[in-house]
Amino acid sequence: MVSIKDVARRAGVSIGTVSNALNRPDRVSPATRARVASAVDELGYVRSESARQLRAGQSRIMALLVLDMGNPFFVDIARGAEQAARAEGLGVMLCNSEQDKTAEELYLSLFAEQRVRGVLITPADETGTTMKSFQRHGIPYVFVDRVVAAHEACSVSVDDVAGGELAVRHLIEGGHTSIAYVSGPPHLAQCQDRLTGALKALSDAGLQPDSLTVLENSADGVASGRDAGSRFLGVHPRPTAIFCSNDLLALGVLQTLFAAGVRVPDEVSIVGYDDIEFAEAAAVPLTSVRQPAVTMGRTAAELLIHETGENPEHVHQRIAFQPELVVRNSSLPGQR
Secondary structure, three states, rough: OOOOHHHHHHOOOOOHHHHHHHOHHHHHOOHHHHHHHHHHHHOOOOOOOHHHHHHHHHOOOEEEEEEOOOOOHHHHHHHHHHOOOOOOEEEEEEEEEOHHHHHHHHHHHHHHHHOOOOOEEOOOOOOHHHHHHHHHHOOOOEEEOOOOHHHHHHHEEEHHHHHHHHHHHHHOOOOOOEEEEEEOOOOOOHHHHHHHHHHHHHOOOOOHHHHEEEOOOOOOOHHHHHHHHHHHHHOOOOOOOEEEEEEEHHHHHHHHHHHOOOOOOOOEEEEEEOOOOOHHOOOOEEEEEEEHHHHHHHHHHHHHHHHHHHOOOOOOOEEOOOOOOOOHHOOHHOOO
């Protein structure tokens, strides 16, 4: 590779002059800058950005560590984060923990080695324990789609209790009194919060908790949804509606019901959660509780940028967005 020494030799100046021409051009005369620029072009020199960052003590890269890049919700989170980063001339390093705490720890070590500007993280360990050891590096971080009470850090999340309540209230208003809740991994706070909201909607309507049949899954993808759909078909008496803790589960359930000849929403209504792009494009457009994922990612990145800038007045914030119910054919009462 062409080095800064080669550029200095070609331009007939010192290494320090080349460095100034590239990083502090105001310290170099126009004629010298021109010679250095010509040498850079002729040799095809590419400066080491990582080395420059280490000298400056501030990286232009922030890291984003999510649970599952197969879930379009996290793709939208990343899109929002990139929008905010790009506006500040920064980049985003995107990594996927696959809900694995060991993988999360390895990535956090990598981020520390690379001295990233900061970290946006949806922790696989919901207690934030893995972040305790990361704190010693002094690298700021923001929790995304999580609130971790034990940490003094910014967070961006959605009121999932309200979201679960929205979904089940909608089904009750459609005449359903027996509902199934298809949940992702039960240890996830989001799944529990959405269940809490669902039970609240039942209570407010004067219905008993046993009006809700809970079908838990160890994962939250389409395959788990298909499996949950098969288990749902075996429930007797069968509930007339299903609320799923995310859209991927709902799409899997929908596939199984279609294959079994169960009509949606005539026989069974379905509501998902997240409102991913595929929800509207499903064979039966899916009613879903919308999370503002792009806005969440952008807001989290903006908080991190503010904290890592020259802002001594920065105060940690915990921002919780309100979800929105988007009604489509899969739950329209008139279709039953």
